[in-house]
Amino acid sequence: MSFKITLKTIVESVEGGVGAIIMGYDGIEIDAYGLEDSALDVQLLAVEYATVLKEVKKTVEVLKSGDMEEVTIATSLYRVLVRAINDEFFVVLVLLSDGNYGKGRYLLKRETPALLAGLQ
Template sequence: MSIRDTLKDIVDNVEGALAAMIMAYDGIPIDEITVPQSGFDLQSLSVEYATVLKEIKRAAELVKAGAMEEVSITTNQTRVALRVLNEDLFTVLIMTRDGNFGKGRYLLRLKGYDLARELA
């Protein structure tokens, strides 16, 4: 399955999903699938969260808390799950506040192995 197909599979199988993307820590999107009627500026949101994720990763390394695997951000409108793929890339799943967050996290973890292998 291609990277794009894997991202589409995640979005199609998570209720409330607005977008799934692969991003670099510098905020550059590698690939993405978005739902047209999302109503959010998903590019800006993901770039800003990439900055936050980079700082969390650095902080975890500084305090020797172990390698970062996943970060979740919940606002009154969205839920975002970010999962590390490798040293340079991570996946992002953006969904509505009432979306199926548990399934979204599960699919990011499950499909993350395929995406990491595809990107290697």
């Protein structure tokens, strides 16, 4: 199943959207969408953050604080929203730092069940 349409809809529906990607915690991309005029390599960003997310996920498990649902990484240029789809996959939405963070979170949460269904 191609997830590109869903990812494109998410990115283009939120102010400041730059790109989105579905990836496994092993760093393998499932599908991605990025705006053509963006200087950011969403694929590279997601691969690098996959390692960090694996460690966050382990920490959550060690602390027995429930399942990891969402992680946000904010830099001076971007906000990277990460939402777990299941134990194997996550979706990343990259926004400009002044993008609509609340709407981005909402769209990821809304679309996660459909992404999960497509991965099964």
